[in-house]
């Protein structure tokens with residue numbers, strides 16, 4: 001009888017492959033270091049406070065084939081209509097067409113290239129910030145060791161990316177090579193990124209991606225993440241952002257489906273007067289488990305953070321919200337608010353809410369609130385008393401509840417997100 | 432039109448209505464008056480089909496249909512309308528979308544084609560104008576952040592658009608200033624016709640100066656203790672509800688007051 005190979009040791013062949021890629025010596029050394037750390041620390045266990053409600057047993061058990069280089073079907077996407085700037089990563093590799101350098105009419109001052117190229121060319125900002133935020137958590141080290149492809153976006157000061165950049169990440173069956181992206185927004189520059197992760201087919205897959213975003217003074221980034229996972233999918237994402245003085249960061253996470261999804265969003269308000277608006281919506285049915293882990297670090301005075309995380313759960317779905325806010329000593333005039341609302345549409349659905357406020361400064365405004373429950377009977381009756389049937393009334397209320405998270409986003413992007421949401425709720429018969 | 436016979440209703444196991452009898456013909460306006468807590472809203476909500484309002488005895492016939500076996504939305508589609516005493520706020524649902532869904536649900540049930548956006552807007556704008564309501568009300572969430580008066584007028588707006596066979600108005604007059612009251616009353620009067628009946632629930636006689644009822648009933652402790660013409664409302668206005676209690680000592684509640 002052979003013992004199954006533990007998750008942390010399944011990747012030797014993949015590591016050998018990425019280590020052998022043509023790349024600067026410092027990068028392969030860094031990969032080696034990260035791989036050793038990943039294997040040494042292993043996967044987090046339930047004893048780890050950050051993984052208390054999320055078991056990784058499914059990941060360890062998953063019968064995932066090694067990296068497959070087979071064809072991946074690229075599903076049609078409603079977001080295509082939004083922008084001509086679309087980059088597709090299929091099974092962890094960027095598709096040959098369209099190559100990044102042929103994206104039409106990208107303004108001067110915008111650098112858009114594969115991350116590996118930016119590092120190979122030793123672009124100063126790439127060298128400065130790559131790995132500066134990702135950290136040493138197990139999945140971060142995993143990514144730092146094994147990432148294969150990814151995007152580098154650099155905006156020179158005062159440059160505006162006039163249309164959204166649409167990044168589609170389609171997972172194939174099995175273990176998908178991790179993706180690594182780096183965004184560096186110069187002073188007073190602006191960009192919108194739509195990052196769309198989805199399952200290429202119904203097969204089980206494990207995907208991992210890490211984004212590092214650095215916002216210079218008064219820069220603005222709108223980052224929309226859309227996740228559409230099949231019921232067997234395992235998805236682990238980490239978003240790390242460093243906010244310069246007076247910068248604005250808006251993040252919207254729409255997470256639908258998946259066997260297990262873990263999203264870590266870690267923000268450092270590292271400049272005075274930085275602002276972030278973080279909205280998230282989890283839609284879960286079946287036995288899906290979604291863990292939204294937020295950490296907002298108010299490191300300097302005068303920062304503002306707003307969190308609104310909601311979930312709509314049916315059948316046996318479960319959602320974990322962990323919202324940690326730290327106000328560092330001296331970070332006075334911080335204004336941090338957090339709200340978590342969960343709508344449970346069945347007896348067996350479950351939501352766990354864990355706010356953590358760590359306040360080490362005076363003269364700050366911090367609040368949090370959490371509520372979990374079913375649809376409101378009085379509202380349902382009111383709609384039915386006007387002739388809407390039960391299903392229609394429920395659907396209307398569920399959608400109204402869910403759509404609130406879209407309010408954090410620029411009005412021009414809302415209609416397409418609203419129709420995505422409508423279609424998602426309709427196909428899942430959530431109500 | 433509406434024939435209520437010996438209606439008993441319990442809320443959360445507690446008996447509230449103890450045998451209500453009421454008969455409304457097409458074209459009639461009936462007023463129900465009574466002190467706070469007498470069961471007026473319980474009657475209205477039971478007729479509209481609110482869950483938790485359990486009919487323990489009696490029957491209700493609405494246009495030949497057994498009302499009590501019908502779901503709330505069926506009652507609405509057949510033409511029963513309740514203007515709520517406390518209209519419910521529905522954040523995130525635009526008033527215009529709500530109105531349109533409600534009207535089209537009724538129209539489809541009546542075998543009429545759904546109204547398209549243009550025709551619908553034309554209809555709504557006409558009514559908004561009559562009710563002195565701003566068009567922006569359409570694009571706000573249903574009742575959310577509406578003033579008390581806006582909520583009540585929004586109920587009347589819905590009523591006028593749905594053009595029900597039976598309208599039950601539960602204290603729609605409460606909290607309205609005299610100008611708003613006149614506007615609401617004019618709206619109700621516009622709806623009056625031989626095919627329709629109106630049940631006006633009110634605490635005050637004031638509304639009845641503008642909408643003249645054919646019959647007035649007094650509800651007390653879950654029973655109709657008096658029925659009469661408009662002069663009954665004036666007596667209540669002059670003397671309050673106190674005299675009912677004294678009077679009740681000598682009468683068998685309900686019996687001789689059935690219409």
Ligand SMILES: Nc1ncnc2c1ncn2[C@@H]1O[C@H](COP(=O)(O)OP(=O)(O)O)[C@@H](O)[C@H]1O
Pocket residue numbers: 442443445447465466467468469470471472473474
């Ligand atoms: N949800 C409820 N649960 C228990 N008792 C209720 C409830 N709603 C109303 N009641 C009681 O029912 C009685 C009648 O209330 P209601 O119909 O609202 O009176 P009205 O509209 O005439 O003021 C009152 O005694 C009130 O306390």
Ligand SMILES: [Mg+2]
Pocket residue numbers: 471472473516601602
């Ligand atoms: Mg009442």
